[in-house]
Amino acid sequence: NAGVTQTPKFRVLKTGQSMTLLCAQDMNHEYMYWYRQDPGMGLRLIHYSVGEGTTAKGEVPDGYNVSRLKKQNFLLGLESAAPSQTSVYFCASLLGLAGLNEQFFGPGTRLTVL
Amino acid sequence: GEDVEQSLFLSVREGDSSVINCTYTDSSSTYLYWYKQEPGAGLQLLTYIFSNMDMKQDQRLTVLLNKKDKHLSLRIADTQTGDSAIYFCAERGHGGSQGNLIFGKGTKLSVKP
Numbered sequence: 001n002a003g004v005t006q007t008p009k010f011r012v013l014k015t016g017q018s019m020t021l022l023c024a025q026d027m028n029h030e031y032m033y034w035y036r037q038d039p040g041m042g043l044r045l046i047h048y049s050v051g052e053g054t055t056a057k058g059e060v061p062d063g064y065n066v067s068r069l070k071k072q073n074f075l076l077g078l079e080s081a082a083p084s085q086t087s088v089y090f091c092a093s094l095l096g097l098a099g100l101n102e103q104f105f106g107p108g109t110r111l112t113v114l
Numbered sequence: 115g116e117d118v119e120q121s122l123f124l125s126v127r128e129g130d131s132s133v134i135n136c137t138y139t140d141s142s143s144t145y146l147y148w149y150k151q152e153p154g155a156g157l158q159l160l161t162y163i164f165s166n167m168d169m170k171q172d173q174r175l176t177v178l179l180n181k182k183d184k185h186l187s188l189r190i191a192d193t194q195t196g197d198s199a200i201y202f203c204a205e206r207g208h209g210g211s212q213g214n215l216i217f218g219k220g221t222k223l224s225v226k227p
Contacts, residue, residue, distance in 0.1 A: 004156075031213045040122065042202065042219035043157075048212060058214065090156055094213045100145060101206060103215060105156035 001026050006091050006106035013081045013113045021076040021109050023091030031094035032074035033058075033103065034066060036087040043090065049074055081113045120203050120218035127226050132190040134221045136203030141184060143205040147215065148177065148188045151200040160201070161188070190223075198225045 007022045023032065030051050035043040045058030049068040063085060065077045074093075078085060088110050092103040120136040138146065143165055150160040163170045163177045163186070170177045176189040190197055200220040207214040 033214060040219060043217045045214050048214055050212065056212070092157075097213050100162060101213060101215075102147075102159050102162075103157075103213075105158065107156045108154075 003027065004091055004093055004104050004106040006089075006109050008109060009107065010110050011112070013078075013111065015082060015113060017081050018077070018079050019081065019111075020078075021089055021091075021111075023074045023076070023093075023106055024072055025074075025091075025093040025104070026072060027093060027095065027104065028071070029093035029095050029104070030071075031096070032068065033092045033094070034064070034074065034076045035090045035092065036060065037090060037108075038087050046076065046089075081111075083113045085111065086113045087111060118203055118205055118216050118218040120221050122219060123222050123224070125224045125226065126193050128193060128195055130193055132188075132193045132197070132223055132225075134188045134190075134201050134203075134223065136186040136188075136218055138184050138186060138203070138205045138216075140205050140216075141181065145206065146177075146179065146186050147204040148175075148186075149202040149204060149217075151202065151220070153199070157202060193223075193225050195225045195227060198223055 004025045033048045034046040044060045047066040052071040055066045067075045091106040118138045126132045147162045148160045149157040151157045174191045178187045202220045203218040204215040
């Protein structure tokens with residue numbers, strides 16, 4: 001199993017440009033999450049999904065949209081990038097709510113908005 | 115509200131013990147977690163403790179839980195340079211149905227040879 005993969009690994013955008021970050025998991029997990037990590041801020045939840053076709057807002061959803069058309073994929077979109085969205089983005093997945101609830105993380109996407 | 119607090123930096127010498135402390139807010143958390151993030155990588159679950167336990171030991175790692183004070187600690191014995199990383203304390207989000215985790219800001223552990 002590849003686990004959780006993220007595409008791309010790095011990206012530089014100009015202010016106002018758009019892009020989509022792709023997260024894929026091959027573990028048949030129901031739940032998927034997008035976090036951003038900023039220095040001194042830890043991880044903050046952007047959006048999440050509790051199953052195929054569902055999405056919900058997290059702690060910092062403004063400026064982002066998501067889609068979960070297929071169970072294995074969770075897309076994060078930036079319609080009009082801003083410098084404040086410069087960050088490292090992590091995707092995570094979770095099998096379900098029973099038991100340990102271990103979240104599995106992707107390797108991250110480092111995004112710079114100029 | 116939901117908040118997980120931990121100090122941002124810890125520096126130790128190789129061979130010493132490291133202790134990373136964390137306070138959390140949700141007394142109903144079933145599990146509490148420690149995640150490790152190595153440079154340039156994602157987070158990986160390092161260890162966890164079930165809320166009805168006071169202590170859990172796993173090789174060089176010891177987790178202590180004080181539920182009364184809502185205090186969690188991670189002790190790494192015989193710290194090695196390979197232990198240099200950011201360590202995140204986490205608890206389950208209060209939403210219940212979301213499955214999300216609430217993370218602390220992370221403690222950057224630096225191990226000097």
